[in-house]
Every structure is written in structure tokens, then in C-alpha cells.
Amino acid sequence: MSVDGEVRRLSEEADEPGWEVDPDDEWGVAVITTVGRQLRLRRERVGMRAAEFATAVGYGEDLVYKVEGGKRIPRQEYLDKADEVLGAGGLVAAAWEDVKKVRYPKKVRELGKLEGKAVEIALYECHIVPGLLQTPEHARSVIGAAQPPYSPDDVERMVAARLARQSVFERSPAPALSFVLEEGVLRRPIGGKMVWRRQLERLLEAGRLHNVVLQVMPMDCDTHSGLDGRIELLKFPDGTAVGRSDGAFSGRPTSELKHLRVLELRYGTIRAQALSPRESLAFIEQLLGET
Incomplete structure (x- = not known):
């Protein structure tokens, strides 16, 4: 896959539903806020602007601000690339062990x-x-049939949690x-x-x-x-x-x-x-x- 293709793939994945932070999940909010703050501090320490960092990791600048502001759960690929770009020696990538749990309802x-x-x-x-x-498809059908209906983001969050x-x-x-x-x-x-x-x-x-x-x-x-x-x-x-x-x-x-x-x-x-x-x-x- 070309570099441009890889960037497009990562950007599309970043827009997938189900990666928002549940405001009622206090532990989850604390984890994502802490990870976002550390990412911002490390980025600023190496002298990179948000736009430069976004280009380096292959995601949009808007997503960078959302992750650093504790509003968006970063994917594992995001943390891996951020670790490499920021020279964190694996410390940023290791945050995935806690971050991945936040995506699932409390x-x-x-x-x-x-x-x-x-x-x-x-x-x-x-x-x-x-x-x-x-199966993922069956879970999506079952959860998606609920009335009143869940939002697309909630459906994906619940499917991911079930799997x-x-x-x-x-x-x-x-x-x-x-x-x-x-x-x-x-x-x-x-x-x-x-x-x-x-x-x-x-x-x-x-x-x-x-x-x-x-x-x-x-x-x-x-x-x-x-x-x-x-x-x-x-x-x-x-x-x-x-x-x-x-x-x-x-x-x-x-x-x-x-x-x-x-x-x-x-x-x-x-x-x-x-x-x-x-x-x-x-x-x-x-x-x-x-x-």
C-alpha cells in the first residue's frame, strides 16, 4: 500500500464510530484524559505543532486535538505511530493496555x-x-434492533465490548x-x-x-x-x-x-x-x- 493509501486508511479508521469517551465512565475519562495530556506534553517537548504531528502519524489535525483533549479514544495504531514519532521508547505504545479497556462500557x-x-x-x-x-454480524443485528434505537456510535461500542x-x-x-x-x-x-x-x-x-x-x-x-x-x-x-x-x-x-x-x-x-x-x-x- 502506498503512503497516501495508508494515510487514507488510518484517517478512515479514525472516523469510525464507537471511539468516543463515555462521559459517565469516570475511570475511562481519567485514563483517556491522562493519555491525551501526556501525548500533548511529549509533542510540545519535541517542538512539534499539532499539524506537523498529525502529518507524521497519518491522522487529521482535528483528531490529534480530540485525543490530546481527552475527547477521543486513540486506536492502537495511533499510539504506536505516536510512540515512534515522539521517540517515547515504548512508553506511549504501552498505554494501549489501559486505553483499549475504555472503549467498552463500564x-x-x-x-x-x-x-x-x-x-x-x-x-x-x-x-x-x-x-x-x-458473531460480530449477529451481535450488530441484535443490538441494532433495540427500541428505542442506539446511536451508531453506541452500537459499535457495545458490539466491540461483547466481542x-x-x-x-x-x-x-x-x-x-x-x-x-x-x-x-x-x-x-x-x-x-x-x-x-x-x-x-x-x-x-x-x-x-x-x-x-x-x-x-x-x-x-x-x-x-x-x-x-x-x-x-x-x-x-x-x-x-x-x-x-x-x-x-x-x-x-x-x-x-x-x-x-x-x-x-x-x-x-x-x-x-x-x-x-x-x-x-x-x-x-x-x-x-x-x-
């Missing part, structure tokens, strides 16, 4: 932290494919993951045929992993213990756990032993009522063949 970061620590994750979803299993949680599949040692999905959800072609085909393929890929158990609750099941809604259980290395259910304890997360026993009973019963993992994968394969 409550999703907190959920991601819990999932990142859990050795077991069990989830029953009744209305959607679990976020941990969604970031999927790093749980890359952990070593791998956590034990259990999912129960409703047949009706699997038959709804959210996003159109091609998006839905890819989502079904993703479910098959995940369901075949050695640390994943994926089951389908069939529509013809005459007994269903999950009618109260979603259930999530997370267990940690120290033996503690946290759980939540739409139909219990006001839907709030709980770590009380007696509450966890109720959720574990409900989830275990749901798993017993669902198709076996082998039958579930065969069922998804059948659906894929019908699309």
Missing part, C-alpha cells in the same frame, strides 16, 4: 472481569444467542463453559440468511471445543424449568461463586450459598430437560442444512 468491563476469572461459566439464555457465542468478552475462549487453562439455548432462538434468522448461517456455524465450532458443552432446549419439551428467564452461574478458583437469574432475587447478582443452590438446581434441571450435547449439535447441523 458494566460490560465488570462482567468481563468476572468471566475472565471464572473457572466455570454456566448460562441459559431464552431469548438470544449468548453474547459469548455471537471482547469472547477472549474467555483463549484462556489457558481453559474454563469449563456450559450453554443451553432455546430452539426458537436458533430458528430466528436475525440479520438475514447469510448472517444467520455464519452464526449457526459459530455455534457448531464452539460446541465442538473440548471445554464447551452446548445444549438445545427443544420446543416440543412438555416440561420446562427455565420459563422464569435467563440464568448465569460463575464459579471461581477459590471456591466462591456468583449467580443471577431474571426470575429470582430481583434479577440481581448473588453470592449467597442458599441462593446459588436454587440457581444450580434450576440450571441442572434445565440441562436435564434439554437435548444432549450430541443431539444438540446434530440438531444445529440440521438447521444449517435447511437454511
